Amino acid sequence: MVKLEGFPVEVTLRDGRSVVLRPMTAADGGRLLEFFRALPEEDRQFLKEDVTRQEVVERFVRELDYERVFPLLAEHGGTIVGDATLHRTKYGWSTHVAAIRMVVARPFQRSGLGTALARHLVRHAVNVGVDKMIAEVVDNQIGARRAFAKLGFYEEAVLKGQVKDRQGIRRDLVIMANDVSHLWEAMEALVADYSPTVGE
Numbered sequence: 001m002v003k004l005e006g007f008p009v010e011v012t013l014r015d016g017r018s019v020v021l022r023p024m025t026a027a028d029g030g031r032l033l034e035f036f037r038a039l040p041e042e043d044r045q046f047l048k049e050d051v052t053r054q055e056v057v058e059r060f061v062r063e064l065d066y067e068r069v070f071p072l073l074a075e076h077g078g079t080i081v082g083d084a085t086l087h088r089t090k091y092g093w094s095t096h097v098a099a100i101r102m103v104v105a106r107p108f109q110r111s112g113l114g115t116a117l118a119r120h121l122v123r124h125a126v127n128v129g130v131d132k133m134i135a136e137v138v139d140n141q142i143g144a145r146r147a148f149a150k151l152g153f154y155e156e157a158v159l160k161g162q163v164k165d166r167q168g169i170r171r172d173l174v175i176m177a178n179d180v181s182h183l184w185e186a187m188e189a190l191v192a193d194y195s196p197t198v199g200e
């Protein structure tokens with residue numbers, strides 16, 4: 001059984017808006033699809049699945065398994081405004097590693113929501129015994145690279161030409177990583193001087 005300590009949690013963003021962070025449940029399918037469909041193509045072009053397709057989101061709901069993928073949603077006034085997921089494997093040589101993916105609705109970007117989602121996912125990762133986290137970003141996703149760097153991830157590897165963008169141009173995939181203990185320290189320091197208030 002996955003421990004779900006500390007959720008739901010209410011977070012006040014830098015601009016004063018309040019959001020609730022909570023794990024996704026089977027009842028969230030419709031609203032999650034709306035969230036994905038409202039994202040600009042630029043923000044979802046490198047997601048690994050076509051999340052604008054109903055059957056893809058229905059599969060997320062059907063296969064909901066917090067030990068494999070832990071989806072943390074940000075909700076504001078009944079609307080989903082952010083989604084961050086922690087991906088793990090249950091078997092094999094990398095069960096201590098988890099990958100983080102996140103996307104925040106445009107009107108909520110640069111308000112500290114990505115930082116809050118990542119911080120709570122790192123805390124969850126600590127609780128479930130993950131040692132190391134990775135994030136995959138494409139070389140021209142400058143905002144995402146800065147966001148992860150600020151959270152304490154460093155650039156650990158580059159896979160040359162691994163990704164093709166919408167124009168068919170090959171791009172490098174940057175693997176950003178760090179041990180969870182270091183990430184936790186970096187995020188605590190960030191939250192201390194950043195201060196959107198994080199209610200717990």
Ligand SMILES: CC(C)(COP(=O)(O)OP(=O)(O)OC[C@H]1O[C@@H](n2cnc3c(N)ncnc32)[C@H](O)[C@@H]1OP(=O)(O)O)[C@@H](O)C(=O)NCCC(=O)NCCS
Pocket residue numbers: 042043044100101102103104105108109110111112113114115116135136137141142143144146147148150
């Ligand atoms: C990456 C993402 C989730 C960050 O969410 P966010 O809510 O804007 O993050 P925060 O407000 O906590 O920003 C954290 C830091 O990231 C950096 N950052 C975020 N967006 C940026 C941008 N567009 N340009 C430059 N720096 C950016 C800044 O340093 C920012 O801190 P600051 O606002 O105090 O300067 C969001 O930009 C997004 O959804 N992007 C599209 C999807 C994506 O690329 N996901 C990552 C791959 S998994």
